[in-house]
Amino acid sequence: MFRRAAALHRLFSIIRKPQVKLFTPGPLNTTPTVREAMMYDFGSRDPDFGKIVEDIKVRLLKIADVKPKDYAAVLVQGNGTYAVESCLGTAFPRLDPGDRSQRMLIIANGSYGERQVKICEVLGIPHIVLRYADSEIVNPDDVKRQLNEHHQITHVSVIHSETTTGIINPCLEIGKVVHEHNPNLIYIVDGMSSFGAVHLDLYEGHVNYLISSSNKMIQGVPGFAFVIAKLSDLMQCQGNSRSVGLDLYEQWDYQLSNPGQFRFTPPTHVMAAFHQALVEHEAEGGVKARGERYRNNQRILSEEMRKLGFKLYVDPKNQGVCITTFMQPSHPKFNFKVLYDYLAERNIVIYPGKLSKAPSFRLGNIGELYADDMYECINKLKEGFKFMGVPLPLEED
Structure with a gap:
């Protein structure tokens, strides 16, 4: 009986926790x-x-x-x-x-x-x-x-x-x-x-x-x-x-x-x-309107991250609207897990990179997310880098 009660308590705690913002390519935030x-x-x-x-x-x-x-x-x-x-x-x-x-x-x-x-x-x-x-x-x-x-x-x-x-x-x-x-x-x-x-x-x-x-x-x-x-x-x-x-x-x-x-x-x-x-x-306007919102989200993320010294992995002219890959900084204090955990504790979830040749991470911009959410993500990233002791903008490698 005690184990069942403990399990239910954990389940209800999960259900009650604040909804995170998913800067991932899916599953994603829904309405x-x-x-x-x-x-x-x-x-x-x-x-x-x-x-x-x-x-x-x-x-x-x-x-x-x-x-x-x-x-x-x-x-x-x-x-x-x-x-x-x-x-x-x-x-x-x-x-x-x-x-x-x-x-x-x-x-x-x-x-x-x-x-x-x-x-x-x-x-x-x-x-x-x-x-x-x-x-x-x-x-x-x-x-x-x-x-x-x-x-x-x-x-x-x-x-x-x-x-x-x-x-x-x-x-x-x-x-x-x-x-x-x-x-x-x-x-x-x-x-x-x-x-x-x-x-x-x-x-x-x-x-x-x-x-x-x-x-x-x-x-x-x-x-x-x-x-x-x-x-x-x-x-x-x-x-x-x-x-x-x-x-x-x-x-x-x-x-x-x-x-x-x-x-x-x-x-x-x-x-x-x-x-x-x-x-x-x-109701949003179909493919055209949905695509425009996602493109604007992606543009904001890319522009703001580049201002902070991050390098894009994909040439912007070949970039899609779903997710963007950024190269990890070479600074010795940078640690992706520390950054991920810092952001997750603040209800921001990002995505690790999938490159085999170079360390990277990815920011998705689809789902029920808008321009204000992109700026919130950037601001939390800045805080995370300050927490790690990595100065921004990044220095050129």
Whole structure:
């Protein structure tokens, strides 16, 4: 009894603690109304829940600016990587062992491109990797060269906004190169950290599959992801999947005859929250307004940090709107953990770096955050550096 009471006390203490501001790429800060949408317990067969599911799909196609006769929004339980694996594993056909007549070209300039490589390895998808440094954007001419040199390539996959560093890739131009080489090639875009704030014309870019998730630019909570799939291609994918639960074709096909329903238990609370987030996304002004707010947030962080002597890892002209990577100071008193803990105690949460070659840290600027929050973050960072005894602005290395 005592242990149960102690556990409940710890739980209620967590619930009552002040809400931190998340300068991270997701999960991120949501509005009170998005959180409130999770307070009702829907049954998975509830007709009202089914209406929510169907309206989510309609709204996703509207954000993507595509017609329902051309594309379908397929919802996948789990995080963003579940949808990536579902898409890669369904879009690419099963081949006999040793058959290399078809290959996937994975374009990687960060951790999430490399994750796609690992997925292909585990699923047994023959693939070629076009790699760049994580500070470099993809050059469409290199993609063209790969297509010319490797005639077995039938699928091309790339990350739009690579969260490893915050770099954004020219997916429209890449898609044009792929289509020009061969209109029958399948083009897959991971739009995890761009969809909803950075528009990508799926028609002009000849995108066959676009992947994203609930807890990014739409400002929902984690729990499911989705694929905007070109119908003429998805309809050819029956039997391709190497998984039961992650079969994108079966997920779509089941809902054709069972609108609003799922083959397996859906995250009902998460979807209710996401539906509310979609309503708020539209009310804010859609992709254009959401993107402008995020760009302004990112601009403030970058400008103020540079005034303090911090160096950007990514060239500003290649910088996306989600997260920015800063190089760590070389000052002997600088300690990232001390800085992180200092900020966290003051309800500011930042992100460690993911670079393999140089120490860095990252500041995200998406979610329910505004200009005033950016300045608050900067001021708390200044206090943290004073606490560590590191003078600002930083001296040149």
